Amino acid sequence: MADEALFQFLHSELIQYIYKSGANGETENGKNITKLEAMGFRVGQGLIERFTKETPRFKDELDVMKFICKDFWTCLFKKQIDNLRTNHQGIYVLQDNSFRLLSQLSAGKQYLEHAPKYLAFTCGLVRGGLSDLGLKSVVTAEVAGMPACKFQVMIQKV
Amino acid sequence: MADEALFQFLHSELIQYIYKSGANGETENGKNITKLEAMGFRVGQGLIERFTKETPRFKDELDVMKFICKDFWTCLFKKQIDNLRTNHQGIYVLQDNSFRLLSQLSAGKQYLEHAPKYLAFTCGLVRGGLSDLGLKSVVTAEVAGMPACKFQVMIQKV
Numbered sequence: 267m268a269d270e271a272l273f274q275f276l277h278s279e280l281i282q283y284i285y286k287s288g289a290n291g292e293t294e295n296g297k298n299i300t301k302l303e304a305m306g307f308r309v310g311q312g313l314i315e316r317f318t319k320e321t322p323r324f325k326d327e328l329d330v331m332k333f334i335c336k337d338f339w340t341c342l343f344k345k346q347i348d349n350l351r352t353n354h355q356g357i358y359v360l361q362d363n364s365f366r367l368l369s370q371l372s373a374g375k376q377y378l379e380h381a382p383k384y385l386a387f388t389c390g391l392v393r394g395g396l397s398d399l400g401l402k403s404v405v406t407a408e409v410a411g412m413p414a415c416k417f418q419v420m421i422q423k424v
Numbered sequence: 425m426a427d428e429a430l431f432q433f434l435h436s437e438l439i440q441y442i443y444k445s446g447a448n449g450e451t452e453n454g455k456n457i458t459k460l461e462a463m464g465f466r467v468g469q470g471l472i473e474r475f476t477k478e479t480p481r482f483k484d485e486l487d488v489m490k491f492i493c494k495d496f497w498t499c500l501f502k503k504q505i506d507n508l509r510t511n512h513q514g515i516y517v518l519q520d521n522s523f524r525l526l527s528q529l530s531a532g533k534q535y536l537e538h539a540p541k542y543l544a545f546t547c548g549l550v551r552g553g554l555s556d557l558g559l560k561s562v563v564t565a566e567v568a569g570m571p572a573c574k575f576q577v578m579i580q581k582v
Binding site for chain 2: 280287313316341
């Protein structure tokens, strides 16, 4: 629990720092999200490198996605993704019914607008992890009702 | 291991981000160290709050310091402080013979100058933790030979 707390607190500090150091406004918000996502990307790459040292090779794309949903998610958030869906054409939807990094936020509707900044780093984590496993992707996230959220992964065919 | 890696990677990203977003120069370096320390302070406060919920009250200052060296350090870095010394007048020296956040740095002397930025956040963590336990302090750190380092805690009598 304490480990997780360390990451959660540091993650919140990071968001606050990035938002405080930049100006306000719509454009700036976009930039901050990009920064958080980029940091997540690099952390995701590093983690996967360490984490898959002794993992056998993956069979296919779906096998990689299952690894992200189970092992990677458990390592990050101490739980698995609750639901994985795919159209079998490179689009995957990962649903987490109680996403850890949202669980500190109040569930009121007025906080929904703040959700994206709590998701950007994790989108980056997933994109970075996949990139290190040879899959180029675009990862977005949306919150339906807190603290549940969905990550959509679109694999980019090269 | 993976948990620890998550924290370590995020910590490195944070340092890089803070150093990149500011200008260079001596003054700026000092400011960046202050920022990192302040972030550590808030994270340390948050962690101690969660972490001591079920801990019995501490007998005295030394008891608090032992808690920091054992439980708090283990929670943060998966190991205890290797050596604790005190002059019994409010000064404590905590020695960690293989400090986790330095272990990625190469041990060459040319990297010694970069060590302070890898220690600032942790100085803040300790100061924040102590503050939440009712002890106002000044915490500094020095590296003798990597990856060993010493944290000096000076308790401020109020």
